[in-house]
Amino acid sequence: MIEARGLTKLFHHKKRGQIRAVDNVDFRCEPGRIFGLLGVNGAGKTTCLRLLATILGPTSGTASVNGFDIVAAPEKVRASIGFLSTATALYGRLTAFEVVEYFGRLHGMADSVLHPRIDALFQALAMNEFRDRRCDRLSTGMKQKTSIARTLVHDPPVMIFDEPTLGLDVLTARTVLGFIRECGQRGKTVIFSTHVMSEVEKLCDSIAIIHGGRILAEGDLAQLRARTGVESLEDIFIRVVEEHA
Numbered sequence: 001m002i003e004a005r006g007l008t009k010l011f012h013h014k015k016r017g018q019i020r021a022v023d024n025v026d027f028r029c030e031p032g033r034i035f036g037l038l039g040v041n042g043a044g045k046t047t048c049l050r051l052l053a054t055i056l057g058p059t060s061g062t063a064s065v066n067g068f069d070i071v072a073a074p075e076k077v078r079a080s081i082g083f084l085s086t087a088t089a090l091y092g093r094l095t096a097f098e099v100v101e102y103f104g105r106l107h108g109m110a111d112s113v114l115h116p117r118i119d120a121l122f123q124a125l126a127m128n129e130f131r132d133r134r135c136d137r138l139s140t141g142m143k144q145k146t147s148i149a150r151t152l153v154h155d156p157p158v159m160i161f162d163e164p165t166l167g168l169d170v171l172t173a174r175t176v177l178g179f180i181r182e183c184g185q186r187g188k189t190v191i192f193s194t195h196v197m198s199e200v201e202k203l204c205d206s207i208a209i210i211h212g213g214r215i216l217a218e219g220d221l222a223q224l225r226a227r228t229g230v231e232s233l234e235d236i237f238i239r240v241v242e243e244h245a
Helices: 045-052 074-080 096-106 111-124 140-152 170-185 197-203 221-228 233-243
Strands: 002-013 017-029 034-038 060-065 081-084 158-162 189-194 206-211 214-219
Touching: 002 045, 017 045, 017 189, 017 206, 017 214, 034 045, 034 170, 034 197, 045 060, 045 158, 045 189, 074 081, 081 140, 096 111, 096 140, 111 140, 140 170, 158 170, 170 189, 170 197, 189 197, 197 233, 206 221, 206 233, 214 221, 214 233, 221 233
Parallel strands: 034 189, 034 206, 081 158, 158 189
Antiparallel strands: 002 017, 002 060, 206 214
């Protein structure tokens, strides 16, 4: 489970002064459910996820991930999560298989466990056609699938996806979203950040709308419709943001 409590991150800019990238955020994401963090670019989604993944430290507040506090036990948090970020890169001289195998060994996985796990991931993500191709020769979609596989090779209980379909074609995005849905069905705790309304509608059990670093509304789609009086998620998003303008 993921539970954020008063999570806040401040940055200081020479010209703009103090920036509240994440502002007193509270939410709860439970096992077997996909929690959508919906917001425009710059809303605070990525900063929030980096705090949960212990890449950044909070200015105030905290969160627990799989029962471990992100401030008090960051190493245990990192061992419990798979974190896919748009900022990660692949080593071009290794094949897709070699990259995923390398990260599995970093997690201490024995070959007897690692290789069947890689086979299962490559099957689920439709990666077998390029498993032995070097990463510098992969398409954008192939690279993203490889990044997902290396992120999840150790089968973590908590999965954090930051804009996982960014730049992907329709067919590849469909495969990735289907895989994320399956993770939720397998009982994983999944947090999914995006600005694509249709992905949230199809995938997420609960939704938090984040804007200006703050959570402005949270609930399932039916609850958000009841709150705003509008049907489409796009209209809901605009209505919520305008209410807090």
